[in-house]
Amino acid sequence: MKIALLGNPGAGKSLIFNQLTGLGIEVNRYPGSSVCLECGNVCYKKEKIEIVDLPGIYSLDGSSEEEILVRKFLEQGGADVIVAVLDATKLERNLYLFTQVTEFSPKLIAVVNMIDEAERQGLIIDVDNLSSCLGITVLLTAASEGRDIDRILPLALGSARVATLQVPYDHHIEAALKSLEKTLGAPRYKSLLALQGTGEDRMLLDAAGAVAHEIELRHRMSVRQIIATNRHNLSRKIAASAVRQGDRKKTYDLDSLLTRVFPGVPILIAILFFLLLTVFVIGSWMQELIVQTFTTYIILPFTALELPPLIERIGFSVLIALEAGLGIAFPFIFTFYIGLSLLEDTGYMTRAAFLADRAMHRLGLHGEAIIPMVIGFGCTVPAVMSLRILKTRREQTIAAFLISMIPCSARMVVIAGVVAAFVGIFWAFSIYFIVFILIILTAIVLSRITPGEQFGMIVEMSALRRPQAHLVLAKSWLRIKEFLFIAMPILIITSIALGLFQYFGLTDAFQQLVAPITVTLLGLPEYASTALLFGVFRKELAFETLAVLSGTADLGSVMTSVQLYTFAIVSVLFIPCISTIAVLYRQLGARIAILVSVYTVFLGLTIGAIINMLVK
Amino acid sequence: MQPSQREDYLEAIQQYPEKNGHPPRYEDLAAALGKSESEVRSDMKDLVSSGDVSLLPEGVITLTGQGRQTGESVIKKHETLQCFLSEILGMDTSSASDEACTLEHAVSDETIDRLGQLIVKQDSARKVRGVEDNCQCPSISDCAEGDNVIIHCIHGRACAKRLLDLGMVPGERASIKRKLSNGALVVQVKGCDVALSPEIASAIGVERSS
Numbered sequence: 001m002k003i004a005l006l007g008n009p010g011a012g013k014s015l016i017f018n019q020l021t022g023l024g025i026e027v028n029r030y031p032g033s034s035v036c037l038e039c040g041n042v043c044y045k046k047e048k049i050e051i052v053d054l055p056g057i058y059s060l061d062g063s064s065e066e067e068i069l070v071r072k073f074l075e076q077g078g079a080d081v082i083v084a085v086l087d088a089t090k091l092e093r094n095l096y097l098f099t100q101v102t103e104f105s106p107k108l109i110a111v112v113n114m115i116d117e118a119e120r121q122g123l124i125i126d127v128d129n130l131s132s133c134l135g136i137t138v139l140l141t142a143a144s145e146g147r148d149i150d151r152i153l154p155l156a157l158g159s160a161r162v163a164t165l166q167v168p169y170d171h172h173i174e175a176a177l178k179s180l181e182k183t184l185g186a187p188r189y190k191s192l193l194a195l196q197g198t199g200e201d202r203m204l205l206d207a208a209g210a211v212a213h214e215i216e217l218r219h220r221m222s223v224r225q226i227i228a229t230n231r232h233n234l235s236r237k238i239a240a241s242a243v244r245q246g247d248r249k250k251t252y253d254l255d256s257l258l259t260r261v262f263p264g265v266p267i268l269i270a271i272l273f274f275l276l277l278t279v280f281v282i283g284s285w286m287q288e289l290i291v292q293t294f295t296t297y298i299i300l301p302f303t304a305l306e307l308p309p310l311i312e313r314i315g316f317s318v319l320i321a322l323e324a325g326l327g328i329a330f331p332f333i334f335t336f337y338i339g340l341s342l343l344e345d346t347g348y349m350t351r352a353a354f355l356a357d358r359a360m361h362r363l364g365l366h367g368e369a370i371i372p373m374v375i376g377f378g379c380t381v382p383a384v385m386s387l388r389i390l391k392t393r394r395e396q397t398i399a400a401f402l403i404s405m406i407p408c409s410a411r412m413v414v415i416a417g418v419v420a421a422f423v424g425i426f427w428a429f430s431i432y433f434i435v436f437i438l439i440i441l442t443a444i445v446l447s448r449i450t451p452g453e454q455f456g457m458i459v460e461m462s463a464l465r466r467p468q469a470h471l472v473l474a475k476s477w478l479r480i481k482e483f484l485f486i487a488m489p490i491l492i493i494t495s496i497a498l499g500l501f502q503y504f505g506l507t508d509a510f511q512q513l514v515a516p517i518t519v520t521l522l523g524l525p526e527y528a529s530t531a532l533l534f535g536v537f538r539k540e541l542a543f544e545t546l547a548v549l550s551g552t553a554d555l556g557s558v559m560t561s562v563q564l565y566t567f568a569i570v571s572v573l574f575i576p577c578i579s580t581i582a583v584l585y586r587q588l589g590a591r592i593a594i595l596v597s598v599y600t601v602f603l604g605l606t607i608g609a610i611i612n613m614l615v616k
Numbered sequence: 617m618q619p620s621q622r623e624d625y626l627e628a629i630q631q632y633p634e635k636n637g638h639p640p641r642y643e644d645l646a647a648a649l650g651k652s653e654s655e656v657r658s659d660m661k662d663l664v665s666s667g668d669v670s671l672l673p674e675g676v677i678t679l680t681g682q683g684r685q686t687g688e689s690v691i692k693k694h695e696t697l698q699c700f701l702s703e704i705l706g707m708d709t710s711s712a713s714d715e716a717c718t719l720e721h722a723v724s725d726e727t728i729d730r731l732g733q734l735i736v737k738q739d740s741a742r743k744v745r746g747v748e749d750n751c752q753c754p755s756i757s758d759c760a761e762g763d764n765v766i767i768h769c770i771h772g773r774a775c776a777k778r779l780l781d782l783g784m785v786p787g788e789r790a791s792i793k794r795k796l797s798n799g800a801l802v803v804q805v806k807g808c809d810v811a812l813s814p815e816i817a818s819a820i821g822v823e824r825s826s
Contacts, residue, residue: 058782093783096783217703259794354794357800358796367813456813
């Protein structure tokens with residue numbers, strides 16, 4: 001038995017999903033796409049039931065990855081029962097998607113969620129009326145309070161049926177649907193998609209294309225518009241008969257502060273600054289704790305075992321990788337994710353996107369791009385994964401370059417450990433300053449030369465809500481799990497490779513080989529090249545390796561301030577870490593991954609060389 | 617029977633179910649074409665023998681494969697001609713339709729194909745120039761914060777889909793909740809707030825309402 005939750009973004013699907021399944025969630029990547037499907041199993045009346053949380057979408061006709069995935073899921077009958085989750089406060093708009101779902105004729109029940117919020121707004125929903133309009137069972141729930149969530153499973157198993165609702169389309173469209181069914185035997189939903197130019201059946205597309213053209217000539221309106229209007233009209237009719245507006249309590253509208261340039265923009269900057277500061281303070285404290293514990297209780301006992309050298313080397317590499325993963329993932333990235341989930345759950349992120357739209361336009365992007373950028377301050381890997389929300393290849397490419405340059409929390413460690421500690425806090429900030437200038441310059445150049453069209457921002461503002469601690473934690477936990485899943489194997493493999501590299505004495509050869517660059521061009525000691533190489537593995541390792549190779553933790557005594565400064569800026573700019581390159585490759589293809597790597601290497605070396613020359 | 621008469625019959629039989637939801641009988645055809653029922657009956661016999669029409673019990677008339685092909689091609693000719701006469705030559709719709717009824721029987725397939733291409737070309741040329749040329753309504757980005765509007769049209773195809781899904785269809789009411797100095801908007805439509813970039817806002821044509 002398989003049940004899938006389907007609905008608009010922000011309708012509370014994930015919340016319901018979490019409450020139905022607890023935290024036993026597997027994240028499955030759908031074959032051939034980068035969209036994740038969350039699945040969980042529950043036991044109900046001694047039967048195993050698999051629950052799938054489909055990604056939130058506004059429509060089934062579109063061409064975004066999420067829409068295609070859900071469409072295929074429905075077409076293939078991916079679930080025995082679909083639970084359509086509708087937002088009670090936006091019922092009319094949510095019914096639009098519902099009218100499309102019924103065309104695939106799955107077995108359905110409807111869950112009208114956020115009834116608590118609707119009550120607060122004075123909306124009264126007539127369940128019986130709605131149920132008879134839709135022709136299926138309707139359940140009112142309030143997921144944030146857990147109200148009636150336990151009734152979903154019994155209803156889904158007991159009284160799901162195919163909805164009787166059918167959209168009455170314009171008579172030309174209906175005639176076209178009938179003739180396509182008669183001539184090609186195409187089902188209604190397929191013909192509707194074909195009329196809008198979507199589908200794989202060439203015959204059907206050609207036939208539908210010809211009819212669509214005639215309809216468009218006659219109506220002076222695109223078929224898409226006609227179909228959408230028909231669906232919206234039906235949704236409005238249903239909503240009008242099922243929802244009554246009672247007394248509305250007047251509440252203070254926070255948006256009058258948050259979405260204006262003043263004080264909205266200062267608030268935005270303050271929030272982002274506070275987020276990074278918190279992550280930094282909590283992160284460095286926790287990292288020290290974890291690394292110390294790990295070294296004392298695991299690494300030292302392991303080295304005390306005195307295993308054969310090769311095995312010891314490999315084992316040591318694995319342990320170091322684990323330590324690195326835990327030492328960076330939990331303190332920095334997990335803390336950051338909590339902050340990020342807070343921003344999302346309160347609904348602030350969409351306001352940030354709105355306010356940032358203007359600045360982002362200058363960079364050849366638009367408001368929504370602020371989300372990957374902010375994530376990039378935590379860790380580049382999930383930031384690259386979130387590039388999906390940008391709609392054009394052009395924007396994804398530009399943003400990929402910029403994100404790879406944003407100082408992530410690991411690079412923050414290098415800046416703090418090398419520059420802030422030995423050169424001065426002011427110089428540490430100057431690195432940020434230089435990096436930001438370079439990011440802006442890169443963006444300006446890229447927005448000129450990257451081919452493709454610019455797509456603007458169309459973002460639904462999510463309602464402002466009070467976040468709930470356990471939900472924020474659950475969301476962050478899910479994200480950190482996904483991060484570990486991707487980054488951990490790469491960390492371990494590269495760590496072993498580098499361990500063997502050292503074991504066979506290749507480090508010296510490498511240092512000799514690149515000495516002209518390190519010593520002559522950058523003015524750094526020879527061993528710095530190995531530290532930079534380790535930085536590719538994970539950024540803050542550049543700092544730790546430098547300390548190991550120079551033979552002292554007091555870097556100020558072995559390198560000059562200029563050398564330390566050059567080293568920090570080169571390792572910050574220089575090539576993104578190996579995990580980033582891997583996700584870039586997966587998300588955007590080999591070409592972009594190589595271009596980004598080459599560009600950042602070039603940039604790092606150039607800036608390092610310039611600093612070196614200026615000082616000479 | 618005249619070829620033009622045959623084509624008129626086939627056209628009528630083909631179109632009848634689309635308009636009325638069931639295939640025609642003798643009396644329906646007679647009414648649609650303004651002829652007497654007996655005349656229709658005798659003509660149908662000719663059409664059955666030429667293999668265009670098959671008669672079902674109770675006087676229901678349907679087309680054979682051959683008949684449907686001819687019928688469809690006549691309808692296409694009619695529509696192309698009517699579109700040409702009204703859209704490009706600027707005749708009013710009803711006289712364009714009458715004229716097309718006469719011309720459709722004499723015109724060759726090639727002429728129709730070329731006319732069709734011309735119409736598509738003109739149509740896309742108009743779209744490239746921007747539909748704004750013939751759409752006089754102001755764009756939503758010209759409105760001020762707090763204005764209530766009715767959406768009139770959406771230009772440009774790239775962004776149209778998402779706007780339609782969010783309920784921004786022609787005829788829908790919307791109100792402008794926030795406008796920044798660069799023209800970015802928060803528009804309330806169907807009870808939801810939607811943030812729009814300036815370039816997207818400028819593609820939405822509206823009428824002001826009170």
